[in-house]
Amino acid sequence: MGGSERRRSQRILFTSKAQLRYGDELSLEAKVDTRNISLHGMFLETDIRIPLDTACIIEIQLSGATSKMNFRAQGIVQRHDLNGMAVVFTLLDPDSYLHILNLVKLHAAEKGH
Numbered sequence: 001m002g003g004s005e006r007r008r009s010q011r012i013l014f015t016s017k018a019q020l021r022y023g024d025e026l027s028l029e030a031k032v033d034t035r036n037i038s039l040h041g042m043f044l045e046t047d048i049r050i051p052l053d054t055a056c057i058i059e060i061q062l063s064g065a066t067s068k069m070n071f072r073a074q075g076i077v078q079r080h081d082l083n084g085m086a087v088v089f090t091l092l093d094p095d096s097y098l099h100i101l102n103l104v105k106l107h108a109a110e111k112g113h
Helices: 003-010 094-112
Strands: 015-022 026-031 041-045 055-063 068-081 084-092
Touching: 015 041, 026 041, 041 068, 055 084, 068 094, 084 094
Parallel strands: none
Antiparallel strands: 015 026, 015 055, 041 084, 055 068, 068 084
């Protein structure tokens, strides 16, 4: 099996969506590419732009072929661009931290092969 074939079989793809709550019961749903999640924050693909420095709560549901993960974080909207906005995490519970850490390791291993 060639190197590229081995990489293809090791990839684990997740479809993701995030629910972001902010202000007085305002919320939005956005797409999340798991490659855009780090231990420090994440990028949300959305047409909606929440003002910079807005505090929010993010709930993320990751669904793979055979598993599901949910995690929750508190954050602040840090930047906007044409495709969406970035949120910096300000608080992660231990379980959410471990889920994100595993995603980061997964993507690092994928890039290293």
